[in-house]
Amino acid sequence: MRHVARLAKYASLVLASLVVLVPLVVVVFASFKTHAEYQATGPLTPPADWLNLDNFVTAWTAGDMLRGFLNTTVILIVSLAGTVAVGTLAAYAMSRFVFPFKRLILGLFLVASLVPGVTTQVATYQIVKSMGLVNTPWAAIVLFLGTDIIAIYIFLQFMQSIPPSLDQAAMVDGASRFTIYRRIILPLMKPAIATVVIIKGIAIYNEFYIPFLYLRSPDLNVISTALFRFKGPYGAQWETIAACTMIVILPTVVIFLLLQRFIYNGVTAGATK
Amino acid sequence: MTKRQPYLYVAPALILLLTFTYVPVGNMIWYSFHRWDGLDVTMTPAGLDNYVRVLTDEQYRRVFLISLYYLLASFVQIVVALYFAVILSFSTRFRNLFKGILFFPYLLNGVAVGFVFLYLFQPDGTLDTVLRFLGLGEHTRLWLGDPDIANVSLAGTSVWRFTGLSFVLFLGAIQSIPGEIYEAAEIDGANRWHQFRHIIAPGIRRIISLSMILAISGSLSAFEIPFIMTGGANGTRTFVIQAYESAFQFRQIGLASAMAVVLLLIVLLITWLQRRLLPDEEVSLS
Numbered sequence: 001m002r003h004v005a006r007l008a009k010y011a012s013l014v015l016a017s018l019v020v021l022v023p024l025v026v027v028v029f030a031s032f033k034t035h036a037e038y039q040a041t042g043p044l045t046p047p048a049d050w051l052n053l054d055n056f057v058t059a060w061t062a063g064d065m066l067r068g069f070l071n072t073t074v075i076l077i078v079s080l081a082g083t084v085a086v087g088t089l090a091a092y093a094m095s096r097f098v099f100p101f102k103r104l105i106l107g108l109f110l111v112a113s114l115v116p117g118v119t120t121q122v123a124t125y126q127i128v129k130s131m132g133l134v135n136t137p138w139a140a141i142v143l144f145l146g147t148d149i150i151a152i153y154i155f156l157q158f159m160q161s162i163p164p165s166l167d168q169a170a171m172v173d174g175a176s177r178f179t180i181y182r183r184i185i186l187p188l189m190k191p192a193i194a195t196v197v198i199i200k201g202i203a204i205y206n207e208f209y210i211p212f213l214y215l216r217s218p219d220l221n222v223i224s225t226a227l228f229r230f231k232g233p234y235g236a237q238w239e240t241i242a243a244c245t246m247i248v249i250l251p252t253v254v255i256f257l258l259l260q261r262f263i264y265n266g267v268t269a270g271a272t273k
Numbered sequence: 274m275t276k277r278q279p280y281l282y283v284a285p286a287l288i289l290l291l292t293f294t295y296v297p298v299g300n301m302i303w304y305s306f307h308r309w310d311g312l313d314v315t316m317t318p319a320g321l322d323n324y325v326r327v328l329t330d331e332q333y334r335r336v337f338l339i340s341l342y343y344l345l346a347s348f349v350q351i352v353v354a355l356y357f358a359v360i361l362s363f364s365t366r367f368r369n370l371f372k373g374i375l376f377f378p379y380l381l382n383g384v385a386v387g388f389v390f391l392y393l394f395q396p397d398g399t400l401d402t403v404l405r406f407l408g409l410g411e412h413t414r415l416w417l418g419d420p421d422i423a424n425v426s427l428a429g430t431s432v433w434r435f436t437g438l439s440f441v442l443f444l445g446a447i448q449s450i451p452g453e454i455y456e457a458a459e460i461d462g463a464n465r466w467h468q469f470r471h472i473i474a475p476g477i478r479r480i481i482s483l484s485m486i487l488a489i490s491g492s493l494s495a496f497e498i499p500f501i502m503t504g505g506a507n508g509t510r511t512f513v514i515q516a517y518e519s520a521f522q523f524r525q526i527g528l529a530s531a532m533a534v535v536l537l538l539i540v541l542l543i544t545w546l547q548r549r550l551l552p553d554e555e556v557s558l559s
Binding site: 009010012013016017019020021022023024026027030042043044085086087089090092093094097099102105108109112114115116118119120121122123124125126127142143145146149152177181202205206208209213223224225227228231238241242244245248249252255256260263264267268271 | 276278279280281282283285286287289290291292293294295296297298300301304311353356357360361365366371373374375376377378379380381382383384385388389390392393395397398399402403406433438441442445483487490493494496497501513516517520521526529530533536537540541544
């Protein structure tokens with residue numbers, strides 16, 4: 001009986017792994033095949049030449065992926081730096097100062113976390129448009145900054161674990177409030193900042209709707225939209241689309257292998273707040 | 274100076290919050306009572322017309338039904354995730370490997386996932402080949418072209434993409450239950466099922482109810498996968514795709530806003546209900 005249960009357990013795990021991996025592996029296969037080979041062989045047949053990188057070259061140049069990666073990187077860095085600055089400052093004020101309307105402000109953040117971002121884009125678009133930001137990278141940056149309530153929560157929760165006696169000691173020594181934030185709080189917040197950078201970074205790298213809606217010009221393609229626009233002109237050349245898809249997935253694989261533990265913790269922290 | 278200081282620190286976050294969340298929600302409610310193309314300087318008051326159309330027009334009511342596919346899929350997702358979280362919480366060989374594999378799809382770019390599955394569902398593609406290999410060749414069909422099955426294919430893709438998230442959340446919650454409790458239970462003669470029923474299940478109630486909320490609001494706002502894979506063709510238009518088309522292709526801002534308001538109200542109502550039915554013991558802010 002025990003043996004049957006064990007067997008069933010491992011069988012189900014292997015089956016689930018196959019369900020996850022097979023769809024990805026066949027795309028890897030396709031990405032190394034020549035066009036003729038792709039048409040002649042079935043999807044489960046491995047490529048004849050594992051060093052055939054022609055599709056990757058075509059995808060990289062025709063999809064202008066370099067620009068996609070550059071745009072994504074710029075938006076990523078500015079948004080993350082902004083999120084950390086804005087979020088830690090707000091969390092610092094919320095947990096270390098007593099001031100009127102504090103509960104109201106906290107409530108505003110709480111309620112906002114319930115509003116699904118996709119629903120308000122109809123109206124958000126008009127606002128971004130009136131600011132003249134449509135078709136500039138700033139549209140994506142301000143939206144990534146402005147719609148981030150989870151980051152503030154993570155910072156706020158973490159702030160509560162930093163003993164206020166530290167600030168008070170520094171204040172006795174004559175440090176200003178901003179110095180305390182800059183020299184004491186910010187360095188201690190590193191673990192929370194790492195969490196936010198990881199979950200937010202992955203979310204921005206993967207975001208499709210915002211760049212699709214606001215960054216219409218091909219010069220502003222981020223990797224999601226660059227890949228999406230690849231679909232039309234190369235619709236019949238699956239081996240090239242497969243290569244382009246792999247180019248987009250590869251950085252995620254690397255990041256996941258390097259930062260596994262942080263990613264699990266970050267995702268858990270981000271979703272349960 | 275010291276009096277104004279906290280406001281200075283909160284101001285950037287608050288201004289962003291108001292500008293990009295509260296003002297849009299306010300505007301959206303205002304737009305929803307008007308007819309407007311988004312360009313004209315004047316809006317025509319429309320009373321409740323937009324709402325009447327969203328709630329009665331066949332075309333608009335259909336998109337609510339489409340959400341049911343995704344809702345059902347998210348329950349499948351929760352069950353599958355719970356199963357794997359429970360079995361991986363007991364000692365298992367290659368545990369980290371399996372955990373990594375199951376979680377990995379959640380990290381992938383949505384467009385990439387869409388393309389991976391477009392490839393999978395192609396006629397004579399991977400799925401058809403596998404089915405033939407298993408001797409189920411007569412079951413192959415146009416997975417994305419046949420309106421009877423297209424939504425199932427898309428919802429299945431969502432399950433593939435998001436199960437990893439639920440799984441890791443459940444696993445984290447199970448592992449935060451102290452090990453001594455299991456040991457004590459084992460001494461008392463509890464089997465695996467008893468352990469699940471009386472230790473694990475109560476320990477993860479909160480995270481399951483949170484997953485339910487995410488499932489409902491997620492299935493109502495399903496967008497990326499169907500938009501990327503079928504663009505809403507073959508009867509796969511979801512609520513958000515419909516709202517997107519109304520707003521950005523047909524320039525019916527009022528109508529699209531009414532849809533968004535209805536969606537927002539449903540999500541808020543469900544969240545409120547959940548808070549009432551399952552009061553959160555750990556509400557801790559401020």
